[in-house]
Amino acid sequence: MDLINFLVYLAIMMGIYGILSLSLNLQYGFTGLANFGQVGFFCVGAYVSTIIVLVFKMPFILGLIGGMVMAGFYGYVISIPTAKLKEDYWAIVTLAAAEIVRIFFLNEDWVVGGGPYQGGSFGIGGIPQPLRALFSAYTYPLFYLAIVLVCLASTYLIINTLTESPFGKVIKSIREGDNLPQALGKDVKAFRIKVMAIGGCFGGLAGSLWAHYHGFVSPNQFMPLETFIIWAMVIVGGKANNRGAILGAVIVLVFYNSTRFLKDYIPIEEVTLASLRMVVIGILIVVAMLFMKEGLIKEKKTTY
Amino acid sequence: MTFTQVVINSIVRASELTLLSLGLTIVYDILRFANFAHTEFAVVAVYLAFFLNVSLGFPIIPAALIASVITGLFAIFIDRAVFKRLRTSSGIIVMVTSLGMAIALRNTVRAIWGATARNYSVPLQKPFVTEFFRITPLQIWIIVVGVFAMLGFHLLLHHTTLGKAMRASSDNPELAQASGIPTEKIITYVWFVAISFASLGGILIGLETYILPYMGFAIIIPVFCATILGGIGNPYGAMLGALVLGFAENFGLYINFGNILSLGGMLGISKELFIPTGYKPAISFVILILVLLLRPRGILGRKKEG
Numbered sequence: 001m002d003l004i005n006f007l008v009y010l011a012i013m014m015g016i017y018g019i020l021s022l023s024l025n026l027q028y029g030f031t032g033l034a035n036f037g038q039v040g041f042f043c044v045g046a047y048v049s050t051i052i053v054l055v056f057k058m059p060f061i062l063g064l065i066g067g068m069v070m071a072g073f074y075g076y077v078i079s080i081p082t083a084k085l086k087e088d089y090w091a092i093v094t095l096a097a098a099e100i101v102r103i104f105f106l107n108e109d110w111v112v113g114g115g116p117y118q119g120g121s122f123g124i125g126g127i128p129q130p131l132r133a134l135f136s137a138y139t140y141p142l143f144y145l146a147i148v149l150v151c152l153a154s155t156y157l158i159i160n161t162l163t164e165s166p167f168g169k170v171i172k173s174i175r176e177g178d179n180l181p182q183a184l185g186k187d188v189k190a191f192r193i194k195v196m197a198i199g200g201c202f203g204g205l206a207g208s209l210w211a212h213y214h215g216f217v218s219p220n221q222f223m224p225l226e227t228f229i230i231w232a233m234v235i236v237g238g239k240a241n242n243r244g245a246i247l248g249a250v251i252v253l254v255f256y257n258s259t260r261f262l263k264d265y266i267p268i269e270e271v272t273l274a275s276l277r278m279v280v281i282g283i284l285i286v287v288a289m290l291f292m293k294e295g296l297i298k299e300k301k302t303t304y
Numbered sequence: 305m306t307f308t309q310v311v312i313n314s315i316v317r318a319s320e321l322t323l324l325s326l327g328l329t330i331v332y333d334i335l336r337f338a339n340f341a342h343t344e345f346a347v348v349a350v351y352l353a354f355f356l357n358v359s360l361g362f363p364i365i366p367a368a369l370i371a372s373v374i375t376g377l378f379a380i381f382i383d384r385a386v387f388k389r390l391r392t393s394s395g396i397i398v399m400v401t402s403l404g405m406a407i408a409l410r411n412t413v414r415a416i417w418g419a420t421a422r423n424y425s426v427p428l429q430k431p432f433v434t435e436f437f438r439i440t441p442l443q444i445w446i447i448v449v450g451v452f453a454m455l456g457f458h459l460l461l462h463h464t465t466l467g468k469a470m471r472a473s474s475d476n477p478e479l480a481q482a483s484g485i486p487t488e489k490i491i492t493y494v495w496f497v498a499i500s501f502a503s504l505g506g507i508l509i510g511l512e513t514y515i516l517p518y519m520g521f522a523i524i525i526p527v528f529c530a531t532i533l534g535g536i537g538n539p540y541g542a543m544l545g546a547l548v549l550g551f552a553e554n555f556g557l558y559i560n561f562g563n564i565l566s567l568g569g570m571l572g573i574s575k576e577l578f579i580p581t582g583y584k585p586a587i588s589f590v591i592l593i594l595v596l597l598l599r600p601r602g603i604l605g606r607k608k609e610g
Contacts, residue, residue, distance in 0.1 A: 034399060084600075088338040088536070091340070092525070092529075093596065096592060100585075100586050107583065231403065271419050272415050275412070279407075279411045281407060283404070286405055289401040
């Protein structure tokens with residue numbers, strides 16, 4: 001039973017990170033926007049959904065939608081100052097914005113209006129899980145997995161439809177250089193903002209799913225480290241390929257979670273193991289950029 | 305805290321930021337990518353100095369110098385092993401690679417030395433205390449090193465052959481190469497200078513506070529902000545940006561914004577309104593956003609790129 005529980009947990013995480021990876025892939029892979037603050041969307045989605053459900057006592061579905069809308073709005077707002085600028089600026093602004101979001105929830109404990117150990121650095125616990133009462137402790141994770149998979153499938157379908165549509169052609173041409181879309185009368189700035197907002201929505205969706213699965217959110221869960229793990233997923237899986245993004249999430253999570261059992265066999269401290277895991281993630285990104293630029297599943301190139 | 309004290313703290317902070325942002329800006333200038341591993345190299349030097357100073361018992365000054373030189377050489381090695389293969393790639397590819405490098409470096413340090421805060425072994429220093437301010441000998445050192453770094457950079461750029469070659473490579477890499485300037489050799493020097501100065505900056509910050517594997521990330525946003533603020537790719541801009549940011553970070557917490565909002569008491573609302581200390585990291589971000597909205601090329605930025 002333990003093994004099955006663990007596999008279900010792993011599958012849920014793959015679903016949630018798959019959504020994050022698809023979202024980053026839309027921004028970086030297809031549009032060339034170096035979003036180094038993907039965790040910001042994740043954090044906004046998780047917190048907004050938590051506040052809607054916990055403080056305003058609304059149903060889960062409204063929390064989910066609220067989280068998506070606010071994360072999309074956050075993506076819209078942070079892309080305004082950089083929409084006209086080069087990628088270097090996107091990287092630092094998104095990275096900084098995600099940190100500000102985290103610092104905000106770390107410092108402001110009134111947003112949950114809770115008791116002495118709620119909010120701020122204590123995090124928020126007791127987040128209700130949707131339809132929890134209908135299932136037993138063993139079957140509930142399976143039900144939640146179903147919710148996550150439905151969300152992942154919808155995300156995949158929506159983003160895939162988008163990238164195969166004329167919209168997808170425009171954003172790919174934006175990635176390749178700014179002159180062509182401008183010559184065709186496309187507003188590059190507006191397209192970039194749209195991509196950040198749409199990608200942001202799905203980042204928020206993942207955040208909401210995460211919060212209601214764990215029943216607990218805290219600013220420590222949304223460190224910049226998470227962003228870099230998602231980057232590794234997109235780069236290894238194959239940028240500008242939606243199936244690649246999901247494959248990347250699966251591979252990186254299998255690696256990440258399988259190393260957990262390593263400490264049963266080798267005497268190694270948890271903090272050292274966590275650091276070594278991240279060393280591998282970093283090296284994976286470098287090696288993939290050097291020798292495997294296209295990732296495992298290559299972008300579909302159509303010629304006309 | 306007195307006004308003079310805040311000015312001194314600002315200058316100390318500006319000196320630290322200068323040491324780091326100068327290197328970031330010249331690497332950008334010559335290699336055309338934003339190096340997200342820049343501050344992580346400094347962390348490597350911080351821990352090398354810790355190893356020399358605490359584990360091997362070197363006095364702090366030789367330890368700091370040796371660590372900075374070794375890290376500068378290490379940066380050349382990383383360039384040869386990784387970044388050299390990407391010379392013709394677009395800036396975004398190299399930037400993402402530097403991000404991977406940053407994660408690998410930071411966590412290697414964390415795996416070796418652990419995640420707890422540590423201190424260098426230096427004798428306790430007696431600060432100079434006056435009626436208006438107090439300053440430690442270390443803070444004087446930081447200011448002196450910062451000023452020397454700025455002078456050194458100026459002399460390097462304008463009074464040496466290397467500086468001339470660097471400026472030529474930055475203005476027009478193809479022309480520079482065609483004129484017989486060995487671009488690859490210059491890149492090697494640039495890495496060494498950039499990273500060894502950043503290393504000194506990191507060690508000084510570590511001496512003033514404490515050292516942590518995470519400190520490279522804690523400083524990356526202010527360093528990028530200072531660099532962009534002055535105009536990325538321009539060393540004088542980096543110095544100016546560091547100065548502006550040093551003052552902004554310290555005065556941001558010192559000024560009572562309630563006073564300003566009520567127009568110096570004219571509106572009759574005498575409220576106290578300070579930026580909470582927890583938001584100190586946000587100050588550089590807000591300035592960064594303002595700069596990008598109003599003057600994306602920075603204060604001293606050149607017109608030619610966008």
